[in-house]
Amino acid sequence: MQTTRNNLWCALILSLGSGVALAGPVNINTADAETLAAELTGVGPALAAAIINDRELNGNFSNAEALLRVKGIGERVVELNRANILVSESPSSR
Secondary structure: OHHHHHHHHHHHHHHHHHHHHHOOOEEOOOOOHHHHHHHOOOOOHHHHHHHHHHHHHHOOOOOHHHHHHOOOOOHHHHHHHHHHEEOOOOOOOO
16 A cells, blocks of 8 residues: 555656756747746736736736736746746746
């Protein structure tokens, strides 16, 4: 019984880890709602639509923190996704 429980925990940890590893950088100024919802932790379809709406009304985001202007996006969501948020075409273009 203990071995089965340990195996289940290992499988759970590995599956969670692989999900995080698959998330890639996403350009919040060009991505569509489906991509935003799929790639950003804590962002579902409604928040993704709010990001698109804000972008259309107020222009591009200058940095990850600019997402805080979107109602429903808090500091926690920004922190969880900081490493995957891009605002330019390539991180080396600066």
